[in-house]
Amino acid sequence: MEDYLEFDEMQIGSVSCLGKEGVPVWGIIHYLEQTCLNHMKLTTVQRICELSARGIEDCRFSVAASSAEIFPSESLLDSTFKDYVVMADNEKSPDSFWKVIANYKRPVVFYHNGNRKIPLYDFTYPEAVRITSFTEQSPFQVDAKGAVGALIDLVYAGEREERARQLFLNEQIGQSARNIEAIVRASAVISNPNVPEGVRRYAEQQLINCLGSQAKLNEKVGINQVTIRLDGQIDVKG
Secondary structure (H helix, E strand, O other): OOOOOOOOOOOEEEEEEOOOOOHHHHHHHHHHHHHHHHHHHHHHHHHHHHHOOOOOOHHEEEEOOOOOOOOOOOOOHHHHOOOOOEEEOOOOOOHHHHHHHOOOOOOEEEEEEEEEEEEEEOOOOOOOOOOEEEEEEOOOOEEEEHHHHHHHHHOOHHHHHHHHHHHHHHHOOHHHHHHHHHOOOHEEEEEOOOHHHHHHHHHHHHHHHHHHHHHHHHHOOOOOEEEEEEOOOOEOOO
């Protein structure tokens, strides 16, 4: 990934977790696919909010009017989509822009920097989610790596999982607790009061949608025994 000065560096790390016994393979595959898509949307919305909080105008964001291909032959940076929907064009309502993000499976949002369209999320970026390890045997185990703040939001998406996270943090001591608390979660960036109210309102609805669907998925497959790994640091088990 090129260094884009406008982009904050996202913390990269891994999350490992177990599922419950007896989940069929098609259920596991569905869980992995939907989790990766939710991570893509959540990280994209995080980038929009990050840039908006810095004063980037709405008209400099656009979303492709079609999903990214399942098997892209090139980086999204080099892709040419036929049509785009701009977040705000001559005071036009941004509803259409945000509906594409909500309704498309693999929405691709671009930030306009001069004559360049820079994708906010690309499968070649280090923060893009990758399944680094997967064991199908029951109970299944999966390791995912990418923007770790969004991964933590997803794995602890529901109230039950969030209570488990708080209990887990309370049990940590010293550097382990500080490492986990220091992770910037996507949800915190999206809810930052420095994000313009109009953008934040739409972004928080996307957050609610992503975490709501993820919480149901986590419950279906019985996600438990979470381990968080920050690049270059010691594993922290929850």
